Amino acid sequence: MTRLSFPWLTSAIVLTLLIGVLLARVSDPSRARRLAVGAAAALALLGVGATILVHGASADTRWIDPVELAILGAPRPVLALDPLNAPLLAYAAIVVLAVMAGTPRVAFEPTRASAAIIHLAATWTLFLTLDLGLFTAAYVLALVPALPSTQHHRGPSARRLYLLYLFGSATMIAVAIASVGYAAMRAGVAAPLSLVDLSASTVELRPPWIALPLLLVGVVLRKGAFPFHSWIPALSERLGPLSLILLTAPQIGAFVLVRIGIPLFPEQLAEALPVVARIALVASVYGAALGLVAKTLRRAFGWLVVSQSALVLVGLECTTPDGMAGGLTLWLSVGLALTGLALAIGAVEARIGQRSLESYAGLATRAPRLAATFLILGFASVGLPGTLGFVAEDLLVHGALASYPGIGAAIVVATGCNGFTILRAFTRTFYGPAPSSLAVGDLLPRERLALVGLVVLLVAGGILAGPVVRTREPVAAHLIDRLVGPATSSGGHAP
């Protein structure tokens, strides 16, 4: 446990929030883009620094931010860096950085950039906080900025779906946390919403029959796992892949599970996880199967997100180190690859409009680099050899088979179908006769930087897979310790 000498974490979040609010008032899109890219890049650098700082540390080591909060209990630090969240901070910032840098100019609006930056600040808070109250506030805040964009003044709307599924998930999680806090308060815990105090408490303060089911439903809703997956393809079609990826790439549902679920309900989760794993697996296979018949590029992307994101949940529910580490690595690789793919789709739509997959567009002749990055990033999301995705899927399949025999085969079927969907989307978009009127260019330097940067990250992650996996291995071992040996620690576990 180390106390940071300067409130780096609080300062970063507050500054980012301020920039996010300021962005909404900037009228010049170029200036707004520079500001947003600068903020995301600074956070990405800070996140990389944090990852280097925690490298090699044991999973229960924490670097505490000195700023304390005194709401509902004694003053206590609320933000801390640890080996679980440090790489995720860098990852979340890189996703937003790539989206801010690579979004086509016509699709770039200062208000949307503002929403993305506020979302990033909320995501950082959620990853860093040790306080359940702040966690809930950050969870809700992460959803609010994108709400106005769900109601398009002319195009399709997604507001009700967004409210039903995403705010539904927030409500479930808030009620679950409130019930935990209420039970802790009755039991006399000094800070009933502090994850540290709750973990240290030896009294029974968690009513699992209320909180756990609500928490799990909240997670499944946010993750878009079967049967609560319908919002993902619908939002992809109505809002576009870039809006969708900002919501789904941080894998906030999965984080709720590892940050709150496993520490607070280890015994119950150890029993419930096989069921949740199967639900996630059904989502993965179902999404992969429906991706095969998707009629538009946007819908195919939506099903791809459903399928590949569910695999992260499958990994997190493995009780083997390789499966769990595979899930944690997949978290990063799928997010980066799908972000790149969303950017590539955005670039396609900026050139030739939304694409149906029932005809050929012949874009490769005019935009060969866009075609190449689309293909590499698409296959990287389903485990292209040489990229980080291959490493993650290899670990996941091995681990899943050892945990739940039979699941490994289903994962392979899902990724097999997704690979076909990628090639189908690629050939229909980039191959075929090019219309003579097709007068568009290849990637602009800004787009190329974002897309090629993500390709380089994924390939470098694949080549240097050892160090990347090593950052996830202690976290995986720690989570499994909690799940497999909770009875020995009398109900108290470090968050």
Next chain:
Amino acid sequence: MITFVDVLEFLGVGALLAPLLAFFCVGATMLFFRAPGERFVARLTALAFGLSLLASIGLLVGMAIHDVDRISVDLGGWFSVGNYVFELSILVDRLSLPFMLLTAVLGGVIGRFSRSYLHRDPGYPRFFLLTLLFASGMLIIVMAGSIDLLFAGWELVGITSALLIAFFHHREGPSGNALRTFAVYRTCDVALLVAVVLFHHHTVAADYQTAYGDHWPGGTAPFDGAIATPVGLLLVLAAMGKSAQVPFSGWLPRAMEGPTPSSAIFYGGLSIHAGAYLLLRNAPVLERAPIAATALVVVGIATALLATLSGRAQADAKNQLAYASMAQVGLILAEIGLGLRMIALVHIAGHASVRTLQLLRAPSMLHDFHRIHAAAGGHLDPTGGHYEMILPAGLRRRLYALAIHRGGLDALLDRFVVGPMLRLLERIDRAEARWAALFEPPAAPDPDTVARPEAPVARDGTEAER
């Protein structure tokens, strides 16, 4: 002190790395800068295959002189978690060395041939890039010390195969055929990956050397028949996809849409034999799984018969050669099923070389015929016709119809497997869309966002967006 084995290990790594580095070099140039010139790409490809060939010959000579049966290079673990380690190990032995030599020789020949054949084709650098990636994938398959690493190469070969079938991408036909081929590959790849996972589940050994013990063609499976049978059957299924065996054979004639040099190296020379290599490498599993071995013999012979029949009814040279290739690979697989490993290996080497030559000569076939006929002093009689005359006329007609329809296998698969599955999925997808529309009916397509590009971008790449 550098030992002789160190030199051989260095050569082994060099043989694999040469085309892989050339691929990265061409790929990075295309991605970061601009498409490189023809001369640069052709020379780099020639250099890569030349170095790979020299390293392979060095290994052959060195291993023969010093009577070394096997060189195993352990490059360490790629990544590891707990007890699981993904080993990067290279194995050069009596099985992999002939395939390495074939890859380097045929790759070099194809590179040289394509230099003239694809001159001034807009896809020139893309062709060489994919050929280098294919050769790297093929070398990973044949040099992998473990089945995990083999799978990585297997995937690369599948992807490059599909992309080269669709090489002439301005037409819809090649793209559709590439998709169909890829669908068969992915289906059968699932079988391979499940076999890999089962393999690991039932043995702690990560590499062939530990798993099978003895040098190839010897060795014993590390598990009993109850495990060997499903693993063997899955391996056979994986090989059937890659080697175009019935009922998955329909993709091979479609794959001939690709440029002739890629057809030659993929479907005459190397890729089509990858399934045979997989089964030869894991022959100890088949030995312990008689059901899988029998299935392999049946599939191989059935493929050979159907391919011979269909090949005789094809109207173009490339399709005839595709079926001839399929028939020979069917026989090779039957040989492997019967345990004739060395015969199968010799058969592969001979067949790959002859078929590559035939496919490369296919565009000049008329010229060749004229030359042969001129040299022979008149027309030569076509062969094989007298066998057909032995059959009754009715049977002949039925067989002809069967041959024309290529056994009707694609139609059967489409009608009874693919069609119903896709219809069911489409129905579910429509139900999904209706469910989402219950909450929020989708608005009518906005002409501003659907019909028109959102942001026109100038052809010269400058930001001409609105």
